[in-house]
Amino acid sequence: MNLDIQGAMKRFSGAIIKPVMFLAVAGILLAVSVILKMEGMPAPVVMLGQLIYTCVNSGVVGNLGLIFCIGLTCALAKKRAGDAAVIAASTFLVFLYANNAWLTNNNMLIDPAGGLYGTGQGVVLGIQVVDMGVFIGIILGCLNGWVNGLQDFMYGTGYAGQFVYGFLNKLLIPTGMHHLLWMPFMYSAVGGTAQIAGEAYAGSYNIFMAELGNASAITAMDPSIRFSLLGFGKWFGTVGTVLAFISVAKPQHRAQVRAMLVPAALVAILAGITEPFEFMYLWASPILFVVNAALDGLFQCILFASGFRALLTGFIETVPGLIALPAELSQWFMVIPVGAVAIVAWFLVFRFLILKLNLVTPGREDDDELLDEADGSSSAALASGISPESVQVIIDGLGGAANIKSVMNCFTRLRVDVEDMSLVDEDKINEYKNSGIVHGGPNNIQIVIGLKVQDVTEAVKAALGIKDE
Secondary structure (H helix, E strand, O other): OHHHHHHHHHHHHHHHHHHHHHHHHHHHHHHHHHHHOOOOOOHHHHHHHHHHHHHHHHHOHHHHHHHHHHHHHHHHHOOOHHHHHHHHHHHHHHHHHHHHHHHHHOOOOOOHHHOOOOOOEEEEOOEEEEOOHHHHHHHHHHHHHHHHHHHHHHHHOHHHHHHHHHHHHHHOHHHOOHHHHHHHHHHOHHHOEEEEOOEEEEOHHHHHHHHHHOHHHOOOOOHHHHHHOOOHHHHHHHHHHHHHHHHHOOHHHHHHHHHHHHHHHHHHHHHOOOHHHHHHHHHHOHHHHHHHHHHHHHHHHHHHHOOOOOOOOOHHHHHHHHHHOOHHHHOHHHHHHHHHHHHHHHHHHHHHHHHHHOOOOOOOOOOOOOOOOOOOOOHHHHHOOOOHHHHHHHHHHOOOHHHEEEEEEOOOEEEEEEOOHHHOOHHHHOOOOOOOEEEEEOOEEEEEOOOOHHHHHHHHHHHHOOOOO
């Protein structure tokens, strides 16, 4: 253990020396600028000194976190420094915006009008965040260096690396960071290099397309194709989970569940857009979300081990390649038995978990006793299946009609933008039966209602006098 710690510290000290040495140059420039601004210097010289001082102090010293993040990432990555620099800058920006969003959502942003010095917050690249100084750059730089090491692991450890690659690509979808994982493998040397017809190609996707254009001249597909199987779960995993959701739905709701999920499944299979399903898993239970990611990574390995050697993303993008490649090269037919097994696996695992954990998935919500038969009930509200009293409870809980800016819904959620989040009363909202309340932004609140969400949305809009355009 001591040797590991010593080795890590040695690598860290060797990496951090690069941005530190760069700061020495900045220090010299600051010293020169001070000399140029000394009393008695000609006005043009003083202006030049002030310009140098402002540029170096604000541009360099004021952004030490970013400099250390990029410097450490590139130094620790060793290989592919260009890719590492892009990842470092992207990570730093994502952190800033996430930090600002967290402060905003928790009403913790300090009014900058009175100055932020001594408040624990500061402005970095124009974004107000918790002031962590240079340390956040050091932390993110080390983390990025480790991630670049993870890329080497995913590339060089066969099926274990392929599983981690597929698993993380699914797991990172809610953060949007999955793009930073698959793009380097698909379009850069991170995913491999190959010589095809006398030309060099880098990246799994680029290599595959080159092979597709020279199919008659090659005898085997490059193994880098294992990083281009990300559509497997979009095809077969989606089918399995949709069948599971339908099977566990209450009998009276199954038609509605089919009507809601089948079109979304077609979009996922044809275009590769699975985000609605990923968030549905996550909202139902993080366990479903993680299991889905694990199954995806596992079956990508199984598909590659079966001999399948072709691009597998969205259906529309994949089929032309399967048709153009000779079957002996692509082994395209192996996707059929592996896909059939995958559908069964996803179905059985999801069905078991939903029933065992009693998860609230589409069609399993409690039947709300919404209709109020009392005299004077609004016919419009009753037609939509929700009483006027229930509608008013929701509106009052959202801070009243004057506080509501817009109302819309997704598969299961009523999504409302409000003027002032402090006026929202969640206890009041919970007088109307729901499956949870989620804050989607500084002025956005989402009420998880279930399959009746469309009816509720229409009733709330009718009560507010909002007309669909």
